Amino acid sequence: MIHKPRPPLVLLVNPWITDFAAHDLWAKPLGLLFLASLLREGGCGIALIDCLEREDPFTNSHPEVLAGRNKKFGTGKYPRMRIPKPQVYADFPRRFHRHGLHPESFRRKLSQIEKPDIVWITSIMTYWYPGVFETVRIVRDTFPSVPVWLGGIYARLCPDHATRWSGADRIVTEDLSRIPGMICDLCGFCLTNERVWGDFSSWPLPALDLLKPAPGYAPVLTGVGCPYRCPYCASALLQPKRERLGSQPIMDQIRWGRHVLGASDFAFYDDALLLDAEHTLRPVLESIAKEGPGIRFHVPNALHVRALSKKWCELLHASGFRTIRLGLETALDGRSLEWGGKVHSEMYLEAVENLFAAGFSPDDIGTYLICGLPGQRPEEVARSVDFVRQSGVRPYICEFSPIPGTPMWERALAVSAFDLAAEPLYHNNTFFACRRPDFTLKDMVALKALAGNRNEKQQE
């Protein structure tokens, strides 16, 4: 008789964030939730622990924890605990925190789970790795013999660092199409949906049902990749192939979020939401607008300004978009061209006019300006802040975070006095490791003040 291997139980963990400050600006572990549903569809058992859960009663009532706070549209502050600063930040005059569950609560949650056959941990910002490593350590303590795999954005952007220091058994940088084979090699179990993994458009809906308690919003992804190649951005490294979902799967994701979480707020995670969206997102929004929205959409990740025609702006307004962020980066057209040419100032002014004409108010719209790139001068940013203000919209300064493998990386290494290549903590946008005599940390702080941005990460 042929012995059929038992389906493995995979425990998926969203690790802590360790940073000066962190806010749940519609940030859920969407990558992990897609993986969970792929595993489930393929026949595996799954369990999820979200170390960034905001409503954990043990954590929120613990005397060592600064409790979290709910803000509008489902966003909020994570509960957090002050922790010692990593040595590299020793002279940086800010407090450092671990955001999310109290470690004791994490240990309890782990002990309540049946012993898994494998643990998958995700990672996002490269400079959040200390929270990832602590997660790996505690998982290992609880399940010493269980293999731990680490994947996600940090793992893919800094694989050597992760391999050397994370304590995980495997750093997964492979394309998703290879994962079913890797699971089969480990457990002898062959997933029944092997072919789906490498084809984004065939993925099942993200496993939002695993988020307990249900958050007030749902993340949505309608496509991956971006046709632009801005030199400071990792989009092309992370998702070299541009793929979009059709209207039906987009509508299904929104209905699913409404059904499972009861969500009224939805945040798009796309890099290029409105590009080539005529036959994909547009019909979905038209149908939502026709029914009367009853839901709100948010785009914390900026929209492409060039897509904001009069018609698109009217549709965004009619279908319930409430938080609009625009990717301008600079008002200096020469610079914009040098940085990939995704937008120019006239295009931007027209887009803002279209948004206002469609009914958006200044409070709904914010414009991102990248700040501190190698070669950029503080005066340029100040001019851009002024330009955005004049357009009637609020400027948001995005401090440059140098990312390994991007075209701007070599220039960042050249201008920085810190060892960016050896230490991902220096990628932290607040730390601003590319500070230099003609663009100091003081300049950065002053520009944020000029833009009227509350400097929360700097204040804590």
Ligand code: B12
């Ligand atoms: C949505 C998003 C945000 C959201 C929040 C995201 C979150 N969940 O926390 C918001 C808008 C708040 C945000 C903010 C910022 N962001 Co951001 N963000 C993104 C974005 C667009 C998508 C991330 C995402 O969820 N993808 C969707 C899922 C499906 O993909 P995924 O997580 O990679 O998971 C897949 C794989 O990696 C893999 N996988 C994942 N985990 C695991 C685990 C295992 C075991 C396995 C096998 C596989 C696996 O499978 C998944 C499915 O394919 C990325 C760019 C990108 N294209 O990825 C930038 C990105 C991560 N952000 C970036 C930056 C720079 C920022 C900001 C610093 C910008 C600024 N200057 O203000 C801020 C920082 C905020 C802070 N507190 O420090 C950089 C990274 C910087 C860095 N050094 O790491 C990126 C890469 C964009 C860029 N410019 O290149 N961001």
Ligand code: SF4
């Ligand atoms: S347009 Fe946006 S997502 Fe695309 S490469 Fe440029 S910064 Fe990245």
